[in-house]
Amino acid sequence: MSDQNQYLLQESQVPTRWYNIAADLQSPPFPPLHPATGMPIGPDDLAPLFPMAVIQQEVSAERWIDIPQPILDIYRTYRATPLIRAHRLERALGTPAHIYYKYEGASPIGSHKINTAVAQAFYNREEGVKRITTETGAGQWGSALAYACRMFDIDLKVYMVRVSYEQKPYRKALMHLYGANVVPSPTTDTNAGRSVLAETPNSSGSLGIAISEAVEDAATRADTKYSLGSVLNHVLLHQTVIGQEAMLQMEMAGEEPDVVIGCVGGGSNFGGLAFPFMRRRLAEGATTRFVAAEPGACPTLTKGIYAYDFGDTVGLTPLVKMDTLGHSFMPPAIHAGGLRYHGMAPLISQLHREGHIEAVAHLQTSVFDAAVQFARAEGIVPAPESSHAIRSAIDEALDAKTRGEERVILFNLSGHGFLDLGAYEQYFGGELEDYEYPGELVEEALKALPRPAGAS
Numbered sequence: 001m002s003d004q005n006q007y008l009l010q011e012s013q014v015p016t017r018w019y020n021i022a023a024d025l026q027s028p029p030f031p032p033l034h035p036a037t038g039m040p041i042g043p044d045d046l047a048p049l050f051p052m053a054v055i056q057q058e059v060s061a062e063r064w065i066d067i068p069q070p071i072l073d074i075y076r077t078y079r080a081t082p083l084i085r086a087h088r089l090e091r092a093l094g095t096p097a098h099i100y101y102k103y104e105g106a107s108p109i110g111s112h113k114i115n116t117a118v119a120q121a122f123y124n125r126e127e128g129v130k131r132i133t134t135e136t137g138a139g140q141w142g143s144a145l146a147y148a149c150r151m152f153d154i155d156l157k158v159y160m161v162r163v164s165y166e167q168k169p170y171r172k173a174l175m176h177l178y179g180a181n182v183v184p185s186p187t188t189d190t191n192a193g194r195s196v197l198a199e200t201p202n203s204s205g206s207l208g209i210a211i212s213e214a215v216e217d218a219a220t221r222a223d224t225k226y227s228l229g230s231v232l233n234h235v236l237l238h239q240t241v242i243g244q245e246a247m248l249q250m251e252m253a254g255e256e257p258d259v260v261i262g263c264v265g266g267g268s269n270f271g272g273l274a275f276p277f278m279r280r281r282l283a284e285g286a287t288t289r290f291v292a293a294e295p296g297a298c299p300t301l302t303k304g305i306y307a308y309d310f311g312d313t314v315g316l317t318p319l320v321k322m323d324t325l326g327h328s329f330m331p332p333a334i335h336a337g338g339l340r341y342h343g344m345a346p347l348i349s350q351l352h353r354e355g356h357i358e359a360v361a362h363l364q365t366s367v368f369d370a371a372v373q374f375a376r377a378e379g380i381v382p383a384p385e386s387s388h389a390i391r392s393a394i395d396e397a398l399d400a401k402t403r404g405e406e407r408v409i410l411f412n413l414s415g416h417g418f419l420d421l422g423a424y425e426q427y428f429g430g431e432l433e434d435y436e437y438p439g440e441l442v443e444e445a446l447k448a449l450p451r452p453a454g455a456s
């Protein structure tokens with residue numbers, strides 16, 4: 001085996017198609033349901049929110065979807081991202097395992113979210129959309145979409161969860177830099193925001209509330225559409241450039257991963273890396289394992305239930321069948337802001353329920369332990385979200401050491417942590433707390449699940 005550190009692709013090797021795993025699922029996905037009628041929705045129901053090209057991708061059963069040239073042109077300014085062998089981390093752990101990571105922090109905005117932002121902005125521009133609304137938690141999605149809207153000359157209004165708006169000024173600054181309008185949610189600009197503020201005047205907001213606001217804004221204006229940075233099928237589709245590149249790069253390294261790992265908020269960076277590899281498990285009987293790493297404070301896969309639920313807090317979005325903690329879930333303020341969503345991508349949820357994806361939950365301090373160990377060995381400062389994947393990768397490497405196995409581990413380093421250095425300072429100051437979301441609260445939240453007619 002070589003001691004090469006980086007596996008780099010040529011611009012010409014950047015994938016020109018997205019891989020749609022819906023074509024290879026063992027059973028058909030559950031359809032989204034209309035929030036009012038409980039009946040399956042059609043493309044027309046989604047038309048006020050999304051451009052038609054995106055809606056078609058959302059329901060497509062075609063295995064490969066061509067990436068339009070203007071999107072490829074932007075992808076090629078920062079893709080392919082490197083695949084790196086973590087030799088120094090392996091030595092620090094004294095493990096016989098081989099650890100590889102795909103580094104999505106190498107993009108202009110520092111995370112994988114740009115891959116779908118660029119695609120969605122393009123399709124909106126193609127259909128003449130002038131303005132997009134969205135929500136953002138910690139601000140990574142807002143900055144990715146702000147960048148993409150700038151590239152395609154579209155106005156953007158970002159409803160940013162208030163607690164992050166106040167605590168993460170630099171993400172807000174980044175969105176301003178790209179020309180976006182950023183407001184702290186809940187706002188008085190929408191019915192959804194006003195009704196939350198009437199009940200809880202000093203609400204610190206949540207992703208679910210911000211989604212309600214952004215959806216309402218888009219649905220009530222003809223020139224405006226809405227854009228979501230995770231969870232939905234088309235978002236995971238756009239992220240599959242990550243896994244396709246990683247497959248080529250693992251071939252260059254002459255290795256096959258035994259286990260593929262990603263952190264999960266809504267599931268997009270994990271799906272993006274995992275799905276191209278998962279295809280071989282579904283279609284060719286490969287035995288590759290897949291591990292989704294989530295926070296113990298927001299344990300959607302490990303403690304949630306598989307049921308139809310709303311995507312937002314107020315109940316405006318279609319009902320989707322997914323692993324959920326209940327749409328009324330109020331996440332505690334952990335530093336991995338991008339992982340604090342009550343639901344999980346339907347595609348990830350289904351593959352989890354069918355036994356193709358294992359899920360693990362990590363507590364915050366053990367995640368930062370792993371992040372610091374990684375940064376000190378590899379030199380890259382990981383985002384707190386990505387560090388959940390690092391925790392799992394290190395645990396796998398230590399388990400391989402105990403068993404004396406040469407396990408090949410591949411994980412997604414979904415973003416860098418330069419704008420999260422405050423959280424590292426808190427960690428070193430001993431100020432980070434561990435919080436495990438209690439089972440009783442999950443049961444409480446699940447009582448509020450919608451019971452659509454005809455849904456099981």
Ligand SMILES: *Cc1c(COP(=O)(O)O)cnc(C)c1O
Pocket residue numbers: 111112113140141229230231263264265266267268269270338339383385386414415416
């Ligand atoms: C948003 C974000 C995540 C979580 O979102 P997914 O859709 O689950 O990928 C993970 N890592 C980083 C760096 C993020 O910005």
